[in-house]
Every structure is written in structure tokens, then in C-alpha cells.
Amino acid sequence: xxxxxxxxxxxxxxxxxxxxxxxxxxxxxxxxxxxxxxxxxxxxxxxxxxxxxxxxxxxxxxxxxxxxxxxxxxxxxxxxxxxxxxxxxxxxxxxxxxxxxxxxxxxxxxxxxxxxxxxxxxxxxxxxxxxxxxxxxxxxxxxxxxxxxxxxxxxxxxxxxxxxxxxxxxxxxxxxxxxxxxxxxxxxxxxxxxxxxxxxxxxxxxxxxxxxxxxxxxxxxxxxxxxxxxxxxxxxxxxxxxxxxxxxxxxxxxxxxxxxxxxxxxxxxxxxxxxxxxxxxxxxxxxxxxxxxxxxxxxxxxxxxxxxxxxxxxxxxxxxxxxxxxxxxxxxxxxxxxxxxxxxxxxxxxxx
Amino acid sequence: xxxxxxxxxxxxxxxxxxxxxxxxxxxxxxxxxxxxxxxxxxxxxxxxxxxxxxxxxxxxxxxxxxxxxxxxxxxxxxxxxxxxxxxxxxxxxxxxxxxxxxxxxxxxxxxxxxxxxxxxxxxxxxxxxxxxxxxxxxxxxxxxxxxxxxxxxxxxxxxxxxxxxxxxxxxxxxxxxxxxxxxxxxxxxxxxxxxxxxxxxxxxxxxxxxxxxxxxxxxxxx
Numbered sequence: 001x002x003x004x005x006x007x008x009x010x011x012x013x014x015x016x017x018x019x020x021x022x023x024x025x026x027x028x029x030x031x032x033x034x035x036x037x038x039x040x041x042x043x044x045x046x047x048x049x050x051x052x053x054x055x056x057x058x059x060x061x062x063x064x065x066x067x068x069x070x071x072x073x074x075x076x077x078x079x080x081x082x083x084x085x086x087x088x089x090x091x092x093x094x095x096x097x098x099x100x101x102x103x104x105x106x107x108x109x110x111x112x113x114x115x116x117x118x119x120x121x122x123x124x125x126x127x128x129x130x131x132x133x134x135x136x137x138x139x140x141x142x143x144x145x146x147x148x149x150x151x152x153x154x155x156x157x158x159x160x161x162x163x164x165x166x167x168x169x170x171x172x173x174x175x176x177x178x179x180x181x182x183x184x185x186x187x188x189x190x191x192x193x194x195x196x197x198x199x200x201x202x203x204x205x206x207x208x209x210x211x212x213x214x215x216x217x218x219x220x221x222x223x224x225x226x227x228x229x230x231x232x233x234x235x236x237x238x239x240x241x242x243x244x245x246x247x248x249x250x251x252x253x254x255x256x257x258x259x260x261x262x263x264x265x266x267x268x269x270x271x272x273x274x275x276x277x278x279x280x281x282x283x284x285x286x287x288x289x290x291x292x293x294x295x296x297x298x299x300x301x302x303x304x305x306x307x308x309x310x311x312x313x314x315x316x317x318x319x320x321x322x323x324x325x326x327x328x329x330x331x332x333x334x335x336x337x338x339x340x341x342x343x344x345x346x347x348x349x350x351x352x
Numbered sequence: 353x354x355x356x357x358x359x360x361x362x363x364x365x366x367x368x369x370x371x372x373x374x375x376x377x378x379x380x381x382x383x384x385x386x387x388x389x390x391x392x393x394x395x396x397x398x399x400x401x402x403x404x405x406x407x408x409x410x411x412x413x414x415x416x417x418x419x420x421x422x423x424x425x426x427x428x429x430x431x432x433x434x435x436x437x438x439x440x441x442x443x444x445x446x447x448x449x450x451x452x453x454x455x456x457x458x459x460x461x462x463x464x465x466x467x468x469x470x471x472x473x474x475x476x477x478x479x480x481x482x483x484x485x486x487x488x489x490x491x492x493x494x495x496x497x498x499x500x501x502x503x504x505x506x507x508x509x510x511x512x513x514x515x516x517x518x519x520x521x522x523x524x525x526x527x528x529x530x531x532x533x534x535x536x537x538x539x540x541x542x543x544x545x546x547x548x549x550x551x552x553x554x555x556x557x558x559x560x561x562x563x564x565x566x567x568x569x570x571x572x573x574x
Contacts, residue, residue, distance in 0.1 A: 091457075096508050099457045162460060166417040167424070170371065212460070214415040248536070252412065292537035295507050296545075329507035329537075 006342050013071045013143040020319045029348030030071035031341045032323035037097050037330050039064040048094040051077035054130025062138045075131045076148035083158035085123030086115045105160040119190045132199045147194040151205035152183035152225035184225045188232050202243040211248035223256040230261045247326045254278040268325035273312035281317045288325040295329040299339035306343030364397025368426045369404050376425040380432035390436035398429045402471045410556040423467045446566050449492045450501040451479030453512040458505035464555035472559045504535045514546035530565040
């Protein structure tokens, strides 16, 4: 890779990102590689310690930012964290993100057992909040810090065995709505603590992916509860945007996503040219170099892929941010993250 | 009054397609009572409905919940019909071992593929999720499988698929089995690089690919 040809930045990361909120063109587009558990690799701590220790989690993300210059810090370990605080049991691994071991709700009646979480105490929510405080304190003046929580649908699907939950969508609709209401309420409480710490809440809703549920189910069970969270950020975020990430396919749900009123969409397995048409003047787009490619391809291949993404999405009316479609894989070679960010410097310029 | 065979078969197919578990069981009982051949009722009734559901899945009219509930209806009918099947010795099914690799507990995709392969007439040996890599090989040897299907949703575990193929090579039995891979981060390029025989993007495709890679195996009645 010819590093000599990469133009120099003349804005701090935060200045660059603020341009999007002020509806101005930055010097060059921002780049959000979704660095989550990979941050532990940069600090050199085991993933299993990173995700259970707020100090290590915070320091990992500070180290990752200092190493890469990514334009967004994302405090996160797994999408089931809210559900964990509400009663689902997790299994932890030394070198991987935790996974669901035992969902709480075996029988419909177990909905009574769902814990309305004390977000300062329950599960690993305090780990996230401590990590958030550290990142904001150490680098919050130069880079945007965010804290990630799962949307109500994903949290509900982590409280109930998922094969049962997706049957409940047809068989026990009212019950599902009751559970989603509880999950949305927990999410809102967590959002309040995130906002108090001057971090940007980001909602992820992977189980609402168009790869899993139909547009009809998305409209009925996913979008209305996402909107509650977006409305809450708008009402209480002091001008912060509402940000949504959904993995996999989302195209059939773009209209409903517009209705949920998020300002920034981070998209995965979609055509960014098509997404640009849907997003129009309303939504900033983030995406969407394929995560597995970050793990497996060469920096030259990442550069070429990112270039195509930029060609499709540059000029998106409300703005475009280059990123990974989903989590940067834990073992991604650092040179590939560099290649992605350098691609934003090369193909995402407004100053030429 | 007894209804015609065609009507009962139609009910069986529609019950599956329309996710009606009750109707599936009711039509299956009626089929037995009316003296329909159980195999006829399954393959020209229930399976027809499930295949139509698979078509709708492919065209994105049905999604994961719909396919699972269709399969609930199908299995409700099967449970009633299966005890009435005549000996199956005249049918040669392709044997398939399927599972999600060690370190990964996400099994929705695997379960969909399993259902669709089952419907397509494969004999399925489901190892579940978080499966130790050697178990794929041991089970495949034990049941004399022709096909090994490996799934993962995560980038942290995708390389385990390559390991299974390497292990087969080391034992000198790579050519005894066809290996298919699939899951979120998997692509045709990855499948080619690790030397898999097939890759399917979704459950509907998986049946086509499985039939294609197993085309050398005769399934005609002996």
C-alpha cells in the first residue's frame, strides 16, 4: 500500500463527525469501523476479561482509537447484555464474546420473572458504564464515544429461547408486545445513564434483520419499539442523533425504519447505492465493507472494496460514513482496519 | 363419507403451507382412516406443502418464523403418518451429518437447512450446536454419511470449517464425504479457499446444492 498517496487530515475526529450534525461537508468522510471486542486485541487483554471489566473495556477502546484513529468509539461486548441484566444466563469464553447459555423465559408465565433492571447494578451494565466514563474522560474531547445497547426485539429474543420466540410472533402476539414494552423500558433507562455520561447511545437490532423476520413482523414488532428509543434520544439527548444498526438484510424494512425516525443507519448486507435512494435527505448512512473480508482479505482488497462502497454512497444527500457492515472480527489484521480508514481519506474527500 | 385422495392430499399440503398444525394432524388421521398409503400422504401431501413454503421463503414472502411454524405442522402430520409407513428398505436416502461448529451456539440457520434437507429426502443426523470438530467426522464414519454440512454465524469460528476438512484429509478419508458449508460470514470464495464441495447462501439453496454435490450417489430404488 502506498501510504505516500494518502492525504493528511486537517480536522479532529470529533470535528469531522460534528460536520454531519451541522449538515456541512467534512474535509473527508468519517470512518466507523465497528471495533467492538477487537479493541481488546489492541490493548492485548483476553476478550473474556475485556467484557467483564469496565476499566479494561474502556482502556481497550482508548488504545484502539489511539492506534487506528477510528471516528467512533463503541462500548460493547454482546447484544444480549440488557437481557443478561434482566435474567438471561450467559456463557463466557476466554477468547470470544459471551453467548446466551440459558434464556430466562421457558414458559410464557415466566414473563413475571423478568427483572426490571437497575442499570447501575445489574448484569454487566455497570461494566459498560464504567468503560464509557473512562473513554469519555480520556479521549472524549477529540472523538465521539458511543455506548451500544440492543433494541427491544433483540433483547426480547434473548430472554426467550429464540426458536420459541419467533413462533410466539404468530402464536402469542399480545404476550410478545407486553415483553417488548418491558424491554423498551429497560433500554430507555439505560439510554438515560449513557446520556448522563456524555456518550452517544447506539441501538442495535440484529434479530430484527430482514434475514430473519418478515417486513410485516418488522412493522408490527420491531419498528414501533425502536421508535420509542429514538424518540427518547431526541427528547433527552440535547441534539444528539438517534443511531440504529441492523445486521444482515434490511432493504425490505427501510420504509418502516424511516418511520422509526432514526437519524443514522449503520447497514450491513445491502447495496449502498440503493440505500442512498431510500435514505435521501433524512438519514446519514454508515457502511458496509463485509466483516469477513476484513478478517480474510488483504489490505489491497479492502481498499478496492471500500472504494466501490464509496463510489456507491458518496453524495448521499444527508451524508455517508464509511464503515464495516457489522462487527470488525476479533482477529482482524490491524493493517486491514488501517486500509479501511485510509480508504475514507482517499475516496471520501470534499476538499479537492 | 370418505373424501377423495386428492382432497386429503390438498388438505395436507395446505395445512403445512398455511401453518395450521391442527389441520395437518386432522388430515393425517383422515388419510389413515381412508386407507391412503402413508408414503403417498407424506410425499404428495405434507412435503408438497413444505416445498411450497420453501419457495415462498426463497422469494422472501415467508421468513424464518413462517418456515418453522410450517415445519411444526408438517411434523405434526408426520408423527401420525410415520408409524403407518411400510418398510422403507426400497428407498435409498442420502445420509447427512449436520451441525454448528464448536464455539458457536447460533443454530437457527442450521435448523432451517436441516428441515429442508429432511423434506428433500435426506437422512439427517443432527449433532446440534457447539459441536466438537472431531464429532463431525466420527458421526459421519459411524453412520456411513455421504454428506457433512457445517454451519457457523461467527467470524471467530469460521476457520473451524477448514479444520474439519484438514482433519478429513489427514485421516485419508476426504474423498469419502462431500462437505457443505454455510452461515452468515461464509461466502462462495471462502468455501472454495478451504476446499469445501458446496456453499449455500440460504436453506432453500442448500437443498439444490446438496443434491448437486451428491448427484453421483444413486438414489433410485434398488
